[in-house]
Amino acid sequence: MATYDFIFDGLGLRDWCGDGEKSGGPMSMADLLGETSGQKVEVSAWDTPFPSLDNLHDACNAIPQSRDLTSGLERGFLDIKDSLKIVVDPLTQPLSWALNEMLWVMQALPWWIMIPLLMLIAYAVGRSMKLVALVAVCFGFLAFVDYYDYTMQTLAIIFVCAFICVLFGVPIGIAMSRSDRVQRMMIPILDMLQTLPPFVYLIPLIFLFSVTEPKLYGIAIILYAIVPVIRLTDLGIRLVDRDVIEAADAFGMTKRQKLFGVQIPLALPNIMAGVNQTIMMSLAMVVIASLVSAPGLGVLVLRGIRSLELGVGLLSGLGIVLLAIILDRVTKAALARINASQK
Amino acid sequence: MSDEIKIKIRNLYKIFGDKPQMALAYVRNGMGKTELLAEHNHVLGLNNINVDMPAGKTTVIMGLSGSGKSTLIRHLNRLIDPSAGEVLVNGDDILSYNDKQLRDLRQHHMSMVFQKFALFPHRTVLENAGLAPSIEGMGKGKYQKDARKWLARVGLEGQDDQYPHQLSGGMQQRVGIARALTSNSDIMLMDEAFSALDPLIRTDMQNLLIELQAELAKTVVFITHDLDESLKLADHLVILKDGFVVQQGEPQHILLNPADPYIEAFVSDINRARVLRVRSVMRQTTEAMGEISGEVDHDANLESLIERSGGDTTNRYRVMKGGQQVGILEMTDLVRSLVPRGGSSDPDAARRAG
Numbered sequence: 001m002a003t004y005d006f007i008f009d010g011l012g013l014r015d016w017c018g019d020g021e022k023s024g025g026p027m028s029m030a031d032l033l034g035e036t037s038g039q040k041v042e043v044s045a046w047d048t049p050f051p052s053l054d055n056l057h058d059a060c061n062a063i064p065q066s067r068d069l070t071s072g073l074e075r076g077f078l079d080i081k082d083s084l085k086i087v088v089d090p091l092t093q094p095l096s097w098a099l100n101e102m103l104w105v106m107q108a109l110p111w112w113i114m115i116p117l118l119m120l121i122a123y124a125v126g127r128s129m130k131l132v133a134l135v136a137v138c139f140g141f142l143a144f145v146d147y148y149d150y151t152m153q154t155l156a157i158i159f160v161c162a163f164i165c166v167l168f169g170v171p172i173g174i175a176m177s178r179s180d181r182v183q184r185m186m187i188p189i190l191d192m193l194q195t196l197p198p199f200v201y202l203i204p205l206i207f208l209f210s211v212t213e214p215k216l217y218g219i220a221i222i223l224y225a226i227v228p229v230i231r232l233t234d235l236g237i238r239l240v241d242r243d244v245i246e247a248a249d250a251f252g253m254t255k256r257q258k259l260f261g262v263q264i265p266l267a268l269p270n271i272m273a274g275v276n277q278t279i280m281m282s283l284a285m286v287v288i289a290s291l292v293s294a295p296g297l298g299v300l301v302l303r304g305i306r307s308l309e310l311g312v313g314l315l316s317g318l319g320i321v322l323l324a325i326i327l328d329r330v331t332k333a334a335l336a337r338i339n340a341s342q343k
Numbered sequence: 344m345s346d347e348i349k350i351k352i353r354n355l356y357k358i359f360g361d362k363p364q365m366a367l368a369y370v371r372n373g374m375g376k377t378e379l380l381a382e383h384n385h386v387l388g389l390n391n392i393n394v395d396m397p398a399g400k401t402t403v404i405m406g407l408s409g410s411g412k413s414t415l416i417r418h419l420n421r422l423i424d425p426s427a428g429e430v431l432v433n434g435d436d437i438l439s440y441n442d443k444q445l446r447d448l449r450q451h452h453m454s455m456v457f458q459k460f461a462l463f464p465h466r467t468v469l470e471n472a473g474l475a476p477s478i479e480g481m482g483k484g485k486y487q488k489d490a491r492k493w494l495a496r497v498g499l500e501g502q503d504d505q506y507p508h509q510l511s512g513g514m515q516q517r518v519g520i521a522r523a524l525t526s527n528s529d530i531m532l533m534d535e536a537f538s539a540l541d542p543l544i545r546t547d548m549q550n551l552l553i554e555l556q557a558e559l560a561k562t563v564v565f566i567t568h569d570l571d572e573s574l575k576l577a578d579h580l581v582i583l584k585d586g587f588v589v590q591q592g593e594p595q596h597i598l599l600n601p602a603d604p605y606i607e608a609f610v611s612d613i614n615r616a617r618v619l620r621v622r623s624v625m626r627q628t629t630e631a632m633g634e635i636s637g638e639v640d641h642d643a644n645l646e647s648l649i650e651r652s653g654g655d656t657t658n659r660y661r662v663m664k665g666g667q668q669v670g671i672l673e674m675t676d677l678v679r680s681l682v683p684r685g686g687s688s689d690p691d692a693a694r695r696a697g
């Protein structure tokens with residue numbers, strides 16, 4: 001009947017497979033078609049199907065179908081979900097608060113405080129009037145086209161998420177730089193985080209948290225964006241000149257003094273490059289996260305796609321580009337200042 | 344000056360590899376560096392080193408590249424731990440030190456100057472010079488007087504707020520020396536401190552070190568692969584080859600009595616007239632001797648005497664030390680001492696022998 005019958009017959013496993021009749025479980029589409037048309041499915045050697053779960057199932061009922069696998073995964077996840085939630089929920093609650101508070105503050109402050117404040121921050125970080133002018137023009141434009149609120153929401157989310165990325169990423173990077181074992185353990189995890197398509201994070205997170213909670217998108221953004229800051233902190237510290245470290249040892253520095261007095265300052269250019277990339281990646285993710293109710297410019301992009309509002313889509317896309325330019329320039333200016341001061 | 348021994352190294356072995364203790368057994372049974380590497384894949388860094396380093400003097404450790412000089416000096420402040428053996432500083436076994444004692448040793452008793460300077464690129468010259476006090480938690484206000492004093496002493500006034508990359512190599516190494524001096528430690532370790540500098544600056548720095556030594560009388564351990572440099576600076580010379588000590592002693596003595604062909608080849612192509620002193624080639628006697636052409640100080644080098652005699656080999660000089668005659672120097676002895684034993688003048692001979 002099925003292509004792989006001979007294996008089970010040959011190995012004498014027919015009994016293990018259950019009765020020879022194919023009963024129970026829905027049939028595959030091909031079988032169904034074959035049955036209704038009343039024709040026997042003749043398979044030539046050329047068309048021999050891969051011995052996949054479904055094809056083996058055809059020959060032997062004891063082999064599960066591939067949809068049993070996916071539904072098994074789902075059931076497994078749902079089973080641990082509740083206990084996972086008990087642990088993860090309180091741990092991530094501060095993230096929800098932080099996001100809510102930041103969103104509230106940045107929208108509650110009137111524009112005539114907020115925009116000058118952002119200009120001031122740009123100046124403090126980059127020490128360049130050109131940069132301040134760029135910030136003023138970009139935010140002025142976005143406010144002018146009535147995207148001010150959306151822009152502030154996006155910015156609030158990025159600030160919170162990037163801050164948390166740095167808060168956790170730098171220590172993780174330091175731990176990696178100090179121990180080869182930790183590094184070997186972390187690298188596959190980081191590779192996975194970086195290569196998984198961002199949509200894939202969202203799926204289990206939706207099961208875990210309710211869509212109304214900000215931490216849902218917060219976690220998705222952080223998981224996606226934390227990788228560069230970890231990697232570059234690790235790299236930066238490992239790249240610190242061995243001779244300088246030796247000098248620090250030779251003059252009797254403690255490990256702590258070495259870390260804060262030598263390694264971190266000398267790794268700072270790399271760490272800042274990591275922060276820059278982390279911010280850029282949060283921005284990319286914040287757009288995708290609007291699928292799971294993250295507010296901000298991403299919502300407009302989504303509206304553009306969903307209801308084919310071309311103008312809205314393009315304009316909000318431009319807004320995201322402007323934000324990206326500002327964030328990139330400001331962090332790069334900070335980086336340039338560090339580089340100039342230590343060469 | 345006393346003959347007190349500041350640093351004693353006893354039966355020191357260092358083997359790089361996964362199982363140094365296993366390899367150590369082979370080395371103790373006489374296996375050499377090449378065999379050990381070929382048969383057991385371990386690198387023999389140091390092989391049964393015994394050295395006494397006198398207090399207040401300069402001990403120079405010399406050897407070709409890979410002979411284990413850097414490895415040896417790093418045992419003195421335990422940047423590297425040995426596979427076996429003892430290192431005694433002021434009579435204390437530093438291998439028994441815990442972290443705290445070790446830091447104290449490094450902060451207060453030993454400072455180090457590096458071949459590649461190893462200054463902190465993110466700190467100013469003044470902050471670099473004040474590294475040792477800053478590690479103890481002293482603020483800039485407190486240590487700056489001391490640090491400025493030593494910077495000035497090494498010839499770096501008014502550069503306080505520069506960053507290392509703004510200085511030339513020679514100036515950077517001066518900062519390195521000031522950094523070591525500011526720690527006020529009585530032992531100074533210098534790993535090829537002048538090797539990265541060009542010849543003129545290098546001579547300057549050697550002279551600076553000699554001046555400082557005359558003034559401060561620190562116990563200096565100086566590493567070099569340059570024989571001229573070692574003869575200029577050394578009170579005690581240790582020659583390393585493949586991780587073991589080939590010969591050690593007073594430099595003049597080594598020059599005149601090389602222990603093996605390796606050293607003979609090494610010393611064959613230096614300017615002996617400039618390096619050798621009258622005291623090393625004179626005949627010791629307090630008796631007056633026939634006809635004397637003049638008096639000469641015992642510490643004068645042969646070159647100056649040759650110039651004075653106008654090349655006349657029949658002359659004979661009275662050698663004086665502190666107004667007293669200590670010996671007689673025949674010019675014929677002097678001329679003979681200029682030719683190295685073995686007579687090789689091939690500059691590559693040292694390398695071939697090594």
Ligand SMILES: Nc1ncnc2c1ncn2[C@@H]1O[C@H](COP(=O)(O)OP(=O)(O)OP(=O)(O)O)[C@@H](O)[C@H]1O
Nearest residue numbers: 359386387388407408409410411412413414415568
């Ligand atoms: N960490 C290490 N692991 C393995 N082998 C080492 C290590 N450090 C040094 N060695 C080996 O020990 C030997 C001595 O090295 P060392 O650096 O002390 O030589 P050196 O005399 O200072 O040479 P140079 O003049 O080139 O600085 C060399 O053969 C070197 O390969």
Ligand SMILES: [Mg+2]
Nearest residue numbers: 412413414535
């Ligand atoms: Mg070396």
